[in-house]
Amino acid sequence: MADALTLRTMTRSEVDFAVGLAADEGWNPGLSDAGCFHAADPEGFFIAELDGRPVGVISAVRYGGGFGFVGLYIMVPEARGKGYGIRLWRHAMAHLEGCNVGLDAVTEQEATYRRDGFTSYYRSARYEGVGGGETPEGVTALDGVDFERIAAYDRCCFPGEREDFLRAWLKAEGARGFGVLDGDRLTGFGVIRPCVSGYKIGPLFADDGDVAERLYSALIATIPGEPFYLDVIEPNAAAMELAGRHALKEIFVTVRMYTGGEPAMEKDRIFGVTSFELG
Template sequence: MQKYNLDPAFHIERMTLDEFKAVIKWTRTEGWNPGINDAEVLYGVDPEGFLIGKIGDELVCSVTAVIYQKMYAFMGMYIVHPKYRGQGYGIAMWQEAMRRLEELNVEMIAMEATMEQIDHFKKSGFEVGYFHDRFVYHVTGGERETAKVWDVTEESKTDVCEYDAGFHPEVREGFAEKWLQIPGVYAVYWSDRIHGKIMGYGVIREAAEGYRVGPLYAHDVTVASEIFEALCSKAQIGARLCVDIPETNDKGIMLMKNRCGEPCGRLARMYKGKALQPRLNEMFGLYSVKVG
């Protein structure tokens, strides 16, 4: 293994919220297109898992190793400032994050990887679980809400959050509720109001470029399509919407293709440890590729 001579002043510590916001700005130049108001919510999941590498006071690299509750963790925001790439700082950061999770006896770790990174992360014991594809859709102005799609309100928020919890291996206490409170977010759910059962919900939020849709969970593609229409109806004509869909969700992929959505990238969801069997066929849009 190649050895690196790191600057003696390099150190790793817990990231502050302001530092996290600075790192998010880095990701915009890499084409990650995060939501413009995501920082506070993401940081609140597990602040102890946000790590920053510095030389003195200068930010060098970052990684998040966020624990949902106890047994499941998600790694993301693994990025090195261009000035310091190829010098071993990212590796040191990665090793520190993995050490933390091992000490806490986490049973399963998930992460996203570009196609070029897959072999690299396999060396750390990760295996590909599935792939997901990113699509860009441009609002036409012809999208409309239907009678069974309702705005998420204070009265319906608890039921929506309970529905959301069924898509995750462990409860992220208060996360979905806080996600729904992101400034400028618009959220809807699908219910016939007769049986009172929620069959899907979706969220749209402003991003660095256009909007991001996520999550978008639904019982079937018909419900997903109606939710997607309702979300689009709140954006201006021509607005650019990004959505990430598991490639195994054939109907979700076709939904975007039939609407002339443009594929613009693919990432691998990788796991280390206990295998996870998520409800991929009901996932028509992920929260964020950096938080799961």
């Protein structure tokens, strides 16, 4: 049966299928995530087929600067435990040869990834809240901010260049974004997007807790009464304080892991992770 397994790059429409599997698993993806994900690296999404039937998916996105990220690793239940998953994994990792590869692992799988050469660096926690409140002063709609400023800020907070992804993410249907400017200087920005259930904030990048607070308030003011989710890295104490100050409920945690050491990025500016699937 293993010889009947086919591994290949997904088409754009098959990325929709992969995100649908993520929804079935309860990962609550964004409604426009598939198009944005594909824009990051059209060659970085892989599907396993058994006798022409899809049985597994994975993303292995190559960013600029020699950085890659693995996510969306899902086998359909009836194909698990048969060796198909590891073949798909190895196929995807070959796409990232030469990269420092990152992923966000659920804690139950941390040991598995360690055996495959990944090292754990820090935890992230997903928090849940309910939207509402007033838009604070001093924030501006992100579509009025020059994209190059946004991309430059993003490069401080992410290990690789991802401008194609970022352009798609900011323009995704239903997404709302805000920035804070100090004169001509961007001091932070954030995005909120509709998901299968509620909304997710990500990224939320800011110079300090005060800027993050303003952006957070502006984002949740757009969704009164709706549930939202924010993924916070534990090394950023100010981000953890923001979650605590607003009495957000912790849902689950992941572990950030890398194959080639922790890359340089300003974690004290990361108040909300962009996506557990793509980093």
